[in-house]
Amino acid sequence: MEKVKVGLVGAGGIGQVHLEILSTFDDVKIAGVMDIDESRARHVAEKYQARVYTNLKDMKNDGIDAVYITTPNKTHFKYAMEALELGFNVFCEKPMTTSLEEAIELEKKVKEKNAVFQLGHNRRFAYVYSFMKQKIESGELKPYSFQIKMNRGELLNPPWTSDRNYTGGFLYESTVHLFDMACWLFGDVEEMFVLGKKSIYPDYDDWAIVMKMKNGILGTFTSCAHASWMIPFERVEVYGEHMMMSNDEMEKVHFCKGLGKEVESHDYTKVDFKEKWGYVRENRAFIDCVKEHKTPPVTVSDGVRVIRIIDACYKAVESGNPHVRLEG
Numbered sequence: 001m002e003k004v005k006v007g008l009v010g011a012g013g014i015g016q017v018h019l020e021i022l023s024t025f026d027d028v029k030i031a032g033v034m035d036i037d038e039s040r041a042r043h044v045a046e047k048y049q050a051r052v053y054t055n056l057k058d059m060k061n062d063g064i065d066a067v068y069i070t071t072p073n074k075t076h077f078k079y080a081m082e083a084l085e086l087g088f089n090v091f092c093e094k095p096m097t098t099s100l101e102e103a104i105e106l107e108k109k110v111k112e113k114n115a116v117f118q119l120g121h122n123r124r125f126a127y128v129y130s131f132m133k134q135k136i137e138s139g140e141l142k143p144y145s146f147q148i149k150m151n152r153g154e155l156l157n158p159p160w161t162s163d164r165n166y167t168g169g170f171l172y173e174s175t176v177h178l179f180d181m182a183c184w185l186f187g188d189v190e191e192m193f194v195l196g197k198k199s200i201y202p203d204y205d206d207w208a209i210v211m212k213m214k215n216g217i218l219g220t221f222t223s224c225a226h227a228s229w230m231i232p233f234e235r236v237e238v239y240g241e242h243m244m245m246s247n248d249e250m251e252k253v254h255f256c257k258g259l260g261k262e263v264e265s266h267d268y269t270k271v272d273f274k275e276k277w278g279y280v281r282e283n284r285a286f287i288d289c290v291k292e293h294k295t296p297p298v299t300v301s302d303g304v305r306v307i308r309i310i311d312a313c314y315k316a317v318e319s320g321n322p323h324v325r326l327e328g
């Protein structure tokens, strides 16, 4: 395969970020753009000399190899299933789906079609989190416990952000990234104690969760939707034997190497956001995996694992039984 021919479904904010990055890769041709808003599709397609499409079938007939699904949350499942059925490789934005049943069905379809399917958990490719992962994997810091927070300033803009029928629920928005981060850094969740309430909005907008991982690591996880945009709104703290790591969003990472020892810090404030948030590296990884038909770094099964956690959180608050044991 010389150039990977890519089609985009959903030419909004993040879809355009992906196209901007893909347009810098020599081995990619941006071939098609589709959006429910045809004038937007046309505008974006023109920028990259791509064709406008109104359905996936025509994209397939024109030889497009891979599609990016960057539409609103609730539509990911429908488009991903259709794209897989047609034989596309798929990059799907988070959340993979907005229900566990859909996530399991999608996982089956990816396996049946032997497709390359990568999920948009860009945080894994962000410099601050790659640093943490490397320190844990190399054994420089053995984690015993952690604290994670993922806040939003408001659910006012755009107004649908507080509508669970549209988003699937607040936890399926940005919080989903940090559930993936918890599993990626610390392993599978075994047990949780989940509290959630509706403080300001009609959706559950305050969450306090205690986690026990299968390997015994303990953690707390909070997510609030009405925190103002004061920083830090996204932070992971990892505690080892008299050691600690933490990040300030995607801007800085700190590693205290022991009692009385130095703190190593890295500052990415001047790096372009597409790099420091991991978008460039996640796109490079996806294209390489498509070319070599390799398993991508964020798989459909990673998606199922995270959706299972979120599904369990909503079931816990809705049933009034906060204690959850995760199977599967």
Ligand SMILES: NC(=O)c1ccc[n+]([C@@H]2O[C@H](COP(=O)([O-])OP(=O)(O)OC[C@H]3O[C@@H](n4cnc5c(N)ncnc54)[C@H](O)[C@@H]3O)[C@@H](O)[C@H]2O)c1
Pocket: 009, 010, 011, 012, 013, 014, 015, 034, 035, 036, 037, 040, 070, 071, 072, 073, 075, 093, 094, 095, 120, 121, 122, 173
């Ligand atoms: N990984 C990340 O960091 C990240 C960042 C932002 C958004 N996202 C996710 O990406 C998705 C898109 O978010 P966004 O911020 O770009 O939203 P957006 O509203 O800017 O863009 C969505 C686009 O999809 C189009 N659209 C809506 N319904 C459609 C349909 N049924 N068929 C085809 N097109 C349709 C809209 O017209 C719009 O152009 C969301 O699921 C969001 O959670 C991920």
